[in-house]
Every structure is written in C-alpha cells, then in structure tokens.
Amino acid sequence: MIDLSELEHDTISELINIGVGRAAASLSEMVDQPVELTVPTITFVERFSDSNLTSSPEEVVSAVSQTFDGPFKGEAMLVFPEKRSLELVRRLLKVDVPLDTLTDLEQEALMEVGNIILNACLGSIANVLGEPINCSMPTFRKRETRALLNEDTAFDAASGKMPVLMILHVQFMLRQNDIDGYVLFVMDLDSIQTLKELVRRFLENALG
Amino acid sequence: MTNPPPPIVDIKDAAEAADLYSNLLDTADVGLVVIGSDHAICHWNQWMQSRSGIPADQAIGKRLSAVFTETRLGRLCQAIKDCLEFGMPAVISPSLNQGALPLRPLPQFAATFDRMEQSIRVHPITTSRGEKLCSLTVRDVTLAVQRDRLLRQQAAELADLVTQTRRSEDRTRAILQNTIDAILVASDDGNIEPLNARAQELCGPEGDPELSNIIRFLLPDSEHTPPQRPTADRLLTDLGTGVIEVLACTPNGRNVPLEVAISHFSADGRYHYIITLRDISQRKRHEMEIQRTMAELERSNSELEQFAYAASHDLQEPLRMVSSYTQLIARRYKDQLDETADEFIHYAVDGTQRMQRMIDDLLTLSRVGRHGKPFNAVPLDSLFDAIAANFRRAGLGPAGNIVRDGFLPTVTGDASQLLLLFQNLVSNGLKYSAPDKGEVRIYATETDESWKVFVADNGIGIEPQYHATIFEIFKRLHGYGEYAGTGIGLAICKKIVDRHGGTISVESAPGKGSTFCVELPKELPIVIPPESM
Amino acid sequence: MSQKRSVLLVDDSKFARLLVKAFITSNFADWRVDEAEEAEKAQAMAAEHAYDYLVIDFNMPGMNGLELGEKLRAAYPDAAIALLTANIQKEIQNKANGLGMDFLAKPPTEEKICDYLKGKEAGR
Missing domain, CATH: 3.30.450 (Beta-Lactamase)
Known part of the structure; x- marks a missing residue:
C-alpha cells in the first residue's frame, strides 16, 4: 500500500516542483517566451482506472515516455490530450498551421519537451536523494487513454506486482493560455517503498 | 554437416575489433561525438569532420563550446552536463533548437538553409572501467524540415483557399438571396x-x-x-x-x-x-398612366385643332362678306366722300385683308396636324428649285437672292409640308432684309443621326431674348406697319419640324442677320408624336 | 556572528521550511527561525515581530511570493528579503531584484543558504 506521511508527500511534491521549475526555465529560454510550469496536485493511485485521467477513456492522448532504472524503477510519462499537445507544440514553436495531427517534427519537439520535464523531475529527485537514476531515451506514443498503460509497461499483473501510479497534474502557463497535462510515474510497489525509504532517510539526515 | 566458415573479422581480437568499430563509426551516416566526464571530446567521427569542416585532431581534447564558439549551444551543453552528471539522456529536436550545431547543409539545401537542420540524441555511456561518458548522435534532418515547411505552406494555402472559397460562396449566396x-x-x-x-x-x-x-x-x-x-x-x-x-x-x-x-x-x-x-407591377402602372395621359393629350389636341379649323373656317364666311363689301365701297365710293372717309375705308379693307391672311395661316397650322401626308424621300435640291421658282413668279426680291451653298441632302418627310417649312423660312429671311440686297443662303451639314439644314439671311437679326419665343404662335417682334406677317409663320414651321421628329432653332444677333437651323433625324423616331398620326 | 538574528520562512512546502530551518539552525545556533505556510499568516507574524530576514517562496496558494515581498518590503525597509523559488526564470529574478529582494534558486542547499546569510551579515 502507498503509505506516505504528509511530510514525505510534501517532500516529493517540492522536489518535483523544483524539477519543473528548472524545466520551465530551459523551455522558456529555448522558445524565447515566458513559460511557467506548475504542479498543482500530486496523487497516488493503485489502479490507472482510479485516476481522473481516464474520465474519457476513448480520448486520444499523446504521451512521451521514458523508463528509468536505479534504486527505484518504472516508467515516467508526460501525457496530453492530442488536441492539447498540438496546441502546446504550436504555441511553443509559434506556428499556426491548420494540420490536425502532429507532424514528425512536431512530434519530436513534443518528445523534447517531455524529455526536459521528465529529466528535470527525475533529476531533481536523484540529485536531492543522492542516488543516480538511469533513464532511457524518450519514446512517443499516441493512443486512446484506456490503452495507455496496457502494453509497454513492464509490469506483470500475473506476478501480482500491480503498478502504482504517481500522477502529477501539470499546468503550462503560456502567454495566451494555459494547457493542462499530466505526468505519470508508473512504479511497482517495491520501487515506491524504496522511494519512500530514500525520502525518509534524506529527511533524517537533513533535519538531523 | 560442415562447420560454418570462420568469420572474416575476428571480433575477439581486440585490434581487429577496434579497427572494425572505428571503420563503422567513420562510415556511419550520422555524426558521432563522444564526450568524457571531463567534458572533453574524445571521439569525432568522419561525418562530423566533413559536415563541420573541423578535423578530428582540432576537436579532440576540447570542450564542445571551445570547438564551436556559439551562443545557441545552451540547451545542448546543459543536456551534456545533465547526461554526464546524472546519466540523463536527451532529445534535441530541430524545431525547438534550430541548427543547434553550426554544421553545413548538403549542397542541394545550401540555397534555402544556412545550417543543417539536426536531430540530436544525447546518451549516457558507462565504460567497462565504470567511467561515465556522453555520446552525441547527430542526424541530418534538413530534407524532413524542408518537407515539413512545404507541407505547412501547402496546408496554409489550402486553408486560405477554403476560406476564400467559402467567403466568396457566402457572398454569392447573399447576393442571390437578396x-x-x-x-x-x-x-x-x-x-x-x-x-x-x-x-x-x-x-x-x-x-x-x-x-x-x-x-x-x-x-x-x-x-x-x-x-x-x-x-x-x-x-x-x-x-x-x-x-x-x-x-x-x-x-x-x-x-x-x-x-x-x-x-x-x-x-x-x-x-x-x-x-x-x-x-413589373410598378412599371405596368406607369405605362398605364402614360397611355392614359397620352390618350387624353391626343383628344385635347385634336379637339383644339378641330376648334381652330372650325373657328377659322367659319370665320372666313362672314369675313369674306365684310371684305367684299368694304372693297365694293372702296371701289364704288372712291373720291365721292371726303378724304377722311377714303382713309377710313382704306383701313377697313387693309384690316379685313390681314384678318384673311391670319385665318389662312391658322388653317394651315391646324392642317399640319390634321392633314399630314405619308413620309417619302424628299430631295431638298429640287425642293429649293420649287421655292426659288415660286419666289421668282411672285417677283419677290432680286434674281439670285436665294443662294444654295454646297450639297443638299435628301430627307424623309412630307414633301408639301417641308416645302411650306422652308418657303416660310426663306420668305422670313427675305422679308427682314433690305429689299434690294437681301440674300438667303441655304446649306446643310450632317451628324451621325441627323441632317442640319441652315437658312441664313443678312437681315436685321433678332435680339437674343426673343430666340426662344419666336416659334410661339402670334409672336410678332415688329409692328404691322414695318414688316408684313401674321405671327403664325414660325409656329407653322415649328409644328412641321415637330411632326418630322426634328428640332428648329435660331442663331442671330441684331444687325448681323439670322440663321435658322432645322435638324431632321435620318431615321424616323420610333414614336411619332400622336397628333401627327 | 554573535548577533542574535530572527528569520521568517514563508513557504507552503513544509519540507522546504524544515530544510531551510535545519540549514540555518545548524550554522547559526542561537538564531530564531519562525515559519509561515502562507502570505496572510506571514504578514501577521511580521507585524508581531521585527524579523531581520524574510525568506519567501514564489509559488504559493493565494498571494504569490513577489506580491507578498512587495508588501513586506514597504512595511519593513530594514529587513533582508529573499525570494527562494523553483521558478528560476530571468523574468522572476528581474522582478524580485526590482522590488529590492534577493533571489535564491531552489533547491535550497546548506551552502547556498549559509553563503547568503553570511554575506548579508558581513554587510551589516
């Protein structure tokens, strides 16, 4: 079971916020316009179907995914409804072209955006906790929400290792409008426990 | 069964393997750079050399930022740092980092691209000795970027076209509907x-x-x-x-x-x-209105003519009686009464004669409308021959006082009315000239639609204020004593010209003579004034 | 360094407050370190006690760190005010400096916090 104290939750939350702050700064510099990124909420769920992401299961989403490995392992994903991802990329690239799907180049740009955010979140945690995390190159996928986790996730339901999801609600605040997306961390219970242990140890050390 | 032949390259042999991998790296169609934990470049493949123009020996051992003194390297350098420090891989996309490295595009793109468009991957590598390295893989995606631009451009053009078409369709529909x-x-x-x-x-x-x-x-x-x-x-x-x-x-x-x-x-x-x-409800109403007005006008016109005819005709009879008897008295009692009686009788005779002429003219005027003949071709030359002959017979003016100047056309009209028209004008011209040197000149000009026939005299001329009114009936500009006339002659002329669908006008100045212009259409107007039908 | 100073930490993250407080107390043992998790409480506390240092987070529910900083700057001209934030964009830094606030990028490290305070103390 996910059993985090308020302080542990707060710590993870703060680490993530520091990460996305850095990500926003580099994005802002890259696209030469103010980009603000905030994480209003972080929730933990045991089943993907419990998250409000699946409120419209047939909605097509764009996802940038990176697997990570180290003391805790799993998969991190930046997820947007496809329409929002189009909007985000085109706002960042300052183009307004009436194409209704991402072109290859836009897809790669979204991949870079995902890469920057996911690296920042993971890096922030790794940096503070003092444990290196190995990440894979990001991959892109586009599919219906309900099918987002069915494949590609390394977890095996038969083995009883049900994945646990840490879901960050991410808000991009751009000049014209806000675009909402999610960052998903899919980990098994062992990894969550390791993370919790690392946080606890870090707090002990830091606070004496 | 025979054993498979031994491999040509033995990768278990370190030297052979190193040679093979080095060759592979140099023949790869991507840029490969390896950066050590000290941030110094430790590999720079053939592709990087040819696309950057920087040979390996000038790159190896240096930091990337020292090889390319560039400001655009920010994101890439950060990615390398994160990779070396935290083992983070990175995607450097061409759209968000245009021309991240200053590499030359292939010659076919040189015209449109200053730099090669690149897609870069930054990847951590850990050596067998546990050393953290960072690899850069650089792909040339200029062609893809060019295609993407083309696609966007076409999509934008298509969208424009659709918008335009829709707008034009809306417009057309609105025009049609309204x-x-x-x-x-x-x-x-x-x-x-x-x-x-x-x-x-x-x-x-x-x-x-x-x-x-x-x-x-x-x-x-x-x-x-x-x-x-x-x-x-x-x-x-x-x-x-x-x-x-x-x-x-x-x-x-x-x-x-x-x-x-x-x-x-x-x-x-x-x-x-x-x-x-x-x-056409509105038009139909107007048409009916016009028809009714025309009918009314026609009726009142014909009544008027009827009246004029009847009046002049019926006046003639008693007048003839007065005239006959005053003339009888004049003849029979001449010199038998006193001088004053003779003078009175003379006035009475003169009066009845003038009245006789007026009634004749009035009859003529009413006949222009009532007794028109069908239109024929009328050669004006022979018309004026006849007029000249008439004047000679009547002994009016010296010979050669009617001069024809140049060609006179053949017009369409009622020959006897046209004779009356021009005879009146010629007679007028002679009347208001000095009897011995009076001269009337006739000439014609042509426009696209009409003939203009001019009758010019060298007489006393007409004050400008009278030019418009002289064609009205009973307009006399002079006393009866000076010039004979009933004041109806020009009214008759106007009526004849009207019937022929033409116009009559005068140009004159006192002492400079008068020129009357009769303009007759070459083609008869479609609508002939009803009183002439 | 013998001077006894007081610090008010304003951050909605308890973790961040604990961390910064730990860094301060382990280096300046006799300093007073108070905490507030949002702007209104911070204003009330500042009114009660004249703090030498105000360390404020940028992203907070309600009033943000810049708005709060501006109010506190006007009310307590002698206090040193620092914006401690994960939002490290130039725009925010410039705004903070414009309001007479110092800028500290998150994550807070012991070195970063101590260097800042020592530098300030030396200047007093």
Missing part, C-alpha cells in the same frame, strides 16, 4: 428549381402553382414534351416580340405582372436555363 428578382434554374429534364427567396415566394407553395408550367412553356427546347399553352390572360405580351411578360396569380388573389428573362449555361454536360422573373 436580389429583388426571382431567379430559378431549369435543367433540360424540365425540373425547375427556385434559387432565391423571391423565387421560392413566387413558385413555392405560397405562390402561383401555374407559374412553373408557364415557365416550362417559355423555355426554348421544350418541344419533346410540349406543355400546354398558358391561357391568354397569363401571357401579357405576344411571343416573338423579344419581351416576355406573364401574369402570376397567387392563391391570396394578388396578381403580379412579371417580366421573364431566360439565359442558359452548360454544366456537367447538361443544358441549364436561368430564368429571371422581375416584378
């Missing part, structure tokens, strides 16, 4: 489709159910299924006159006269007719 005329289209299968609101109103369920049949009847090639001829009260004009007017009867009892215009076009290999129905 046209006052009803517009319908008929295809060759006889199907008639109302195109706008007015057409729907006239031919739809609220309109005239018979109208479609009438239209079908009017269409040129409806022979194969000849529709029934509409009843006479529905066709307001004769077919074949070029103007088609029909009457639409709506169920609510309103009758609308419509003018029908039919044009055609071909589309999809079929023939279509465009039928335009214009509501």
